[in-house]
Amino acid sequence: MGPDAIFSGLPGDRDTASLVLDAAERLVQTRGFNSFSYADVARELELTKAALHYHFATKADLGEALLERFAARFASALDRIDAKPARAPDKLAAYADLYLDVLRRDQMCLCGMLAAEYRTLPERMQVIVVRFFNDNEAWLTGVVERGQTEGTIDGAVSPHDAARSIVAAFEGAMLIARPFGDVAWFQATAATVLNGLVSAASVPARGQ
């Protein structure tokens, strides 16, 4: 479904700046922002550290560019889900697949990783991380609301709370599934959470 690499930037552009962002992104999502260095990226791209500083003067600039690109790509992934006519549970499943794609590459969600490191991040990066979670919450709230209107989502839960529990569960499931090296851990947990939100009326039996 949809083009691959929605979360992680597989090289579409071939210009150096994009390649730097690609490498840095992968490093952040596997090791963390504080646990990779310009030297790591330089080695990988067979450039010098100074060349990287030419494109991104400081590590904070690099991090910011990373987040901006990620936010744009993520927003368009949500747009793509919105574009298809589907009922809420299917949209939520598609949303889960975004996470799953990242986890399959043994990576953590970029903003999830940066949330852990939050207190050590440059201020402008902090702002974008918070915005990411806000946007997710808003998008999910909308999906849940429409699901309740169409009768596919349990009407007893507040859409806002439901949205929060989805982001929290998905981020947490990713965080934990990665040390376990177990993609199925994420899948089962995500399914359980989403199942709990599905309207009893719209499902014949709730047994597994």
Next chain:
Amino acid sequence: MGPDAIFSGLPGDRDTASLVLDAAERLVQTRGFNSFSYADVARELELTKAALHYHFATKADLGEALLERFAARFASALDRIDAKPARAPDKLAAYADLYLDVLRRDQMCLCGMLAAEYRTLPERMQVIVVRFFNDNEAWLTGVVERGQTEGTIDGAVSPHDAARSIVAAFEGAMLIARPFGDVAWFQATAATVLNGLVSAASVPARGQ
């Protein structure tokens, strides 16, 4: 309820090794394992780095000791919950309070933080982190099972899956609530998740 500081080691012992662990623990839970240094701890305790190396020869040793102490303290916190006669939903609420206590200090769960940094950790630390999540899962599975037997937890969900969704949601909620600087974010999300597991039969109305 219960003694304070179940997650974080407020100084009970006054010996240097414990004080080092206390300081390191707080630093890990706010900044991460790779984002604090022996120099940070030394400065705080007004010691030299060499003195720290006397107590914990390497940073890996320090991290391991940190995890062992944390695991022991966490296990005894779970024992304390088990000791009180209470129904499953109350035990799960008490479990949520363990997380809440940490978050109130603007800290991340130790193992949650280390899960994010997993790929950069010394091998022996990795093993303990995974064990922590396994133990949590096992304990929660037991609570959910007993809850289903006593009729307080919805019987339709597999206890194992329910347990996983609880750990995931709590860790994720903590991860996200911290950048928001909003303890209520965690509380609302945790309540939503737990509410979703409570048996419909045991609750008169499910509205908020």
Next chain:
DNA sequence: TTCAACCTACCTACTAGTAAGTAAGAGGTC
């Protein structure tokens, strides 16, 4: 007098970041 618990003084490796220089090319002018 022994020994735990330090300290001084260091080391090597790495961190982000900078200064100064350069090869290759674009764009305009005569």
Next chain:
DNA sequence: GACCTCTTACTTACTAGTAGGTAGGTTGAA
């Protein structure tokens, strides 16, 4: 089409500072 200027995308060689870690000496109490 030859010359000049300016830009892009780097390089080499460096800085100050920090990382974890160590060798060897000091101190005070049992």
